[in-house]
Amino acid sequence: MFVTTAGRTNENMTAEARAIAFELKMDFVPRKKRSVSAIQEIVKDDCLVVGKDRLELFPLGAAEPFFFHPNxxxxxxxxxMKGESDPLTDAAKLQEG
Structure with missing residues (x-):
């Protein structure tokens, strides 16, 4: 997996992405106006995108990203509360107890 920034980035976002890559022992790949899929074609790996207020995980070959936003x-x-499922708890296989 590698880390990059959102398409519209700034110095703070780049610094945060580099710090996350360092902490997770992943490569940081500069965006250079390329799409995530274009970078993935070269790197052949999943991608963690650091955005302004959220992180997005782009699994290699997936049509949609998985994202987390504090809100x-x-x-x-x-x-x-509506009795619907939650994709995060489903993916984590959380159970009562």
Missing amino acids: SAMFRIKRL
């Missing part, structure tokens, strides 16, 4: 808790809780 996502509200709509996730609302889904659970």
Whole structure:
């Protein structure tokens, strides 16, 4: 897996992406106006994109990214209250207890 920034980036976002890559022992790949899929064609790996207020995971070959946003808790809780499933808890295979 490698780390890059969102398409519209700035120095702070780049610094944060580099720090995350360092902490996770991953390569940082500069965006250079390329799409994530274009970089993935070269690198052949999953990609973690550092955006302004969220992180997005782009699995290699996936059509849509998986993302986390700090405010996502509200709509996730609302889904659970309606008896709907939550993709994050499903993926983590969380159980009561």
